[in-house]
Amino acid sequence: MTTSFNPPIRKLMGPGPSDVHPRVLGAMARPTIGHLDPEFSRMMEEIKDLLRYAFKTKNFLTIPVSGPGSVGMETCFVNLIEPGDKVIVCQNGAFGGRMKENVERCGGTPVMIFDDWGKPIDVKKVEDTLKNNSDSKALAFVHAETSTGVQSDAARICGLAKEYGVLSIVDAVTSLGGTPVLADDWNADAIYSGSQKCLSCMPGISPITISKRAADVIRSRNHKVQSWFMDLNLVMGYWSGEGSRAYHHTAPINSLYAIHEALVMLAEEGIEQAWERHAKMHRALRQGLEAMGLSLVVEKKYRLPQLNTVAIPEGVDESEVRAILLSRYNLEIGAGLGDLAGKVWRVGLMGQSSKEEHVTLFLSAMEDALLQQGAAIKTGVALPAARTVIQ
Numbered sequence: 001m002t003t004s005f006n007p008p009i010r011k012l013m014g015p016g017p018s019d020v021h022p023r024v025l026g027a028m029a030r031p032t033i034g035h036l037d038p039e040f041s042r043m044m045e046e047i048k049d050l051l052r053y054a055f056k057t058k059n060f061l062t063i064p065v066s067g068p069g070s071v072g073m074e075t076c077f078v079n080l081i082e083p084g085d086k087v088i089v090c091q092n093g094a095f096g097g098r099m100k101e102n103v104e105r106c107g108g109t110p111v112m113i114f115d116d117w118g119k120p121i122d123v124k125k126v127e128d129t130l131k132n133n134s135d136s137k138a139l140a141f142v143h144a145e146t147s148t149g150v151q152s153d154a155a156r157i158c159g160l161a162k163e164y165g166v167l168s169i170v171d172a173v174t175s176l177g178g179t180p181v182l183a184d185d186w187n188a189d190a191i192y193s194g195s196q197k198c199l200s201c202m203p204g205i206s207p208i209t210i211s212k213r214a215a216d217v218i219r220s221r222n223h224k225v226q227s228w229f230m231d232l233n234l235v236m237g238y239w240s241g242e243g244s245r246a247y248h249h250t251a252p253i254n255s256l257y258a259i260h261e262a263l264v265m266l267a268e269e270g271i272e273q274a275w276e277r278h279a280k281m282h283r284a285l286r287q288g289l290e291a292m293g294l295s296l297v298v299e300k301k302y303r304l305p306q307l308n309t310v311a312i313p314e315g316v317d318e319s320e321v322r323a324i325l326l327s328r329y330n331l332e333i334g335a336g337l338g339d340l341a342g343k344v345w346r347v348g349l350m351g352q353s354s355k356e357e358h359v360t361l362f363l364s365a366m367e368d369a370l371l372q373q374g375a376a377i378k379t380g381v382a383l384p385a386a387r388t389v390i391q
């Protein structure tokens with residue numbers, strides 16, 4: 001007979017999900033109430049305020065979409081893009097390719113700007129493309145490319161979009177909570193994120209924030225949004241205000257308890273302090289890795305603290321190393337994707353997984369696994385090097 005499923009207890013240091021704090025798991029286990037219950041309604045208002053805090057925005061249309069980051073992505077595209085629209089899409093990794101797919105499926109025409117995997121988006125190319133395609137409806141790009149560990153200059157790219165009168169759509173799935181996402185300062189029009197990366201909640205919720213300019217565009221569309229489920233004109237009937245909520249779809253009630261708790265924890269720590277912690281743990285990891293003789297593949301000024309792409313040393317079986325970490329240390333890291341497959345490991349330091357204990361466990365476990373592989377590394381030096389940063 002099939003019995004209950006009891007997962008092993010892992011330390012999650014891949015590209016997401018990250019470790020979920022017991023407070024968030026506990027919140028998820030609280031009693032389910034109705035999605036129109038006045039008490040639930042009160043909590044929904046708090047979630048919207050907490051998300052405004054996380055996104056650094058006053059945008060009214062700031063809500064948690066029911067679904068993973070991909071649903072947040074799709075929500076932005078299906079609501080803003082109509083058949084025939086031209087959309088500039090920047091691609092410097094895996095997720096920009098998904099944006100292109102979204103544009104095409106909305107009946108739009110993508111104008112692509114390609115940069116190499118491992119490099120940031122070239123702002124000069126963005127400006128040139130905007131100049132030559134000023135009739136575009138939107139410009140879409142990934143702020144933090146989880147496939148490569150690169151951060152692009154969102155402030156400048158959104159600023160250029162604004163200058164040319166084009167809506168900006170920003171993927172901040174991996175950045176929100178880990179590095180600054182400044183919706184209002186950037187003048188961004190649509191930003192989507194995910195619950196399971198630096199917010200350290202379970203997967204399945206996607207926070208989004210939409211500017212007033214973009215909200216007006218959504219309200220005055222020529223065609224109905226082709227997705228009934230993601231049509232923000234309908235979804236807002238449920239999320240828009242206390243006392244006047246109408247049923248659209250049943251909210252993922254317990255998951256919303258969880259994102260509420262994760263955001264309360266972020267506010268307790270302070271978002272600036274959370275950014276600082278991510279930066280510091282990244283520096284500790286880097287010191288340890290470099291002392292051991294390993295290196296990060298991304299140029300220093302573009303590195304994402306929460307996602308580190310580590311070059312695989314000569315002669316090492318990369319999947320064997322990941323298997324050793326998982327079986328011997330219950331530690332999960334990620335493999336390379338696309339152009340970086342087989343060349344790097346992806347080591348996440350996201351949210352609750354961005355702590356001293358994660359950095360030191362990873363460095364110790366990596367040393368052990370690499371020695372077993374016969375790699376030429378320096379032993380006994382990684383932890384002291386990391387501790388010079390942490391102390």
Ligand SMILES: *Cc1c(COP(=O)(O)O)cnc(C)c1O
Nearest residue numbers: 068069070095144146173174194
């Ligand atoms: C993880 C991720 C997504 C997709 O999120 P899901 O929750 O897996 O759907 C999109 N963009 C980026 C940059 C990501 O890291």
